[in-house]
Amino acid sequence: MVMPCAICASLGKSCCKGYQIYLTPGDISRISDYLKASDFYTVEPPVLTDIEPDYDPLWLPMIMSEDHQVRVLKRGADKQCYLATDRGCLLPLNRRPLICRLFPYDFKETCILGIDASCPISKDRNWQTVLDRMDMTEAKANLWRDLLYEEIRGKNDPVGSPLSCENG
Numbered sequence: 001m002v003m004p005c006a007i008c009a010s011l012g013k014s015c016c017k018g019y020q021i022y023l024t025p026g027d028i029s030r031i032s033d034y035l036k037a038s039d040f041y042t043v044e045p046p047v048l049t050d051i052e053p054d055y056d057p058l059w060l061p062m063i064m065s066e067d068h069q070v071r072v073l074k075r076g077a078d079k080q081c082y083l084a085t086d087r088g089c090l091l092p093l094n095r096r097p098l099i100c101r102l103f104p105y106d107f108k109e110t111c112i113l114g115i116d117a118s119c120p121i122s123k124d125r126n127w128q129t130v131l132d133r134m135d136m137t138e139a140k141a142n143l144w145r146d147l148l149y150e151e152i153r154g155k156n157d158p159v160g161s162p163l164s165c166e167n168g
């Protein structure tokens with residue numbers, strides 16, 4: 001079976017292109033440690049059409065600094081991720097930014113919401129089975145989601161109470 005991500009890559013439509021990938025302090029530490037370099041990220045204003053997840057109104061206030069900047073992976077002029085290569089991501093899965101590991105799951109602080117409509121896998125009625133076969137189970141996604149918010153919030157909580165899934 002050809003993996004959906006390989007099809008995306010062959011069509012030049014991989015989700016590694018186009019997005020601003022926010023990095024937690026933990027992401028920076030894991031990637032720096034692996035690459036033995038720290039020139040893979042930058043600080044820039046958020047681009048509302050590119051920042052992920054764009055469906056959560058609390059996301060941007062949570063990750064943005066007081067001077068309205070976000071810490072993201074560098075991108076090329078074509079918006080391709082700095083760490084993307086012809087053979088896929090330069091990083092092994094356990095070093096990838098948590099945002100990357102979570103895609104194509106849609107999520108909020110307290111739960112997984114479903115699958116992102118921009119991913120071709122979402123067109124498959126049995127998308128969860130497809131993701132399970134790719135070893136991207138919901139159980140794993142929940143661990144990464146927990147770690148993501150833990151690392152964003154650190155000791156200070158700039159936002160207040162966590163979102164509830166029941167609140168939409």
Ligand code: SF4
Nearest residue numbers: 004005008014015119
């Ligand atoms: S996760 Fe979805 S959008 Fe991203 S490369 Fe794989 S199939 Fe394509």
Ligand code: SF4
Nearest residue numbers: 016081083084089100
């Ligand atoms: S870090 Fe890897 S998985 Fe994430 S956007 Fe870049 S190339 Fe893609």
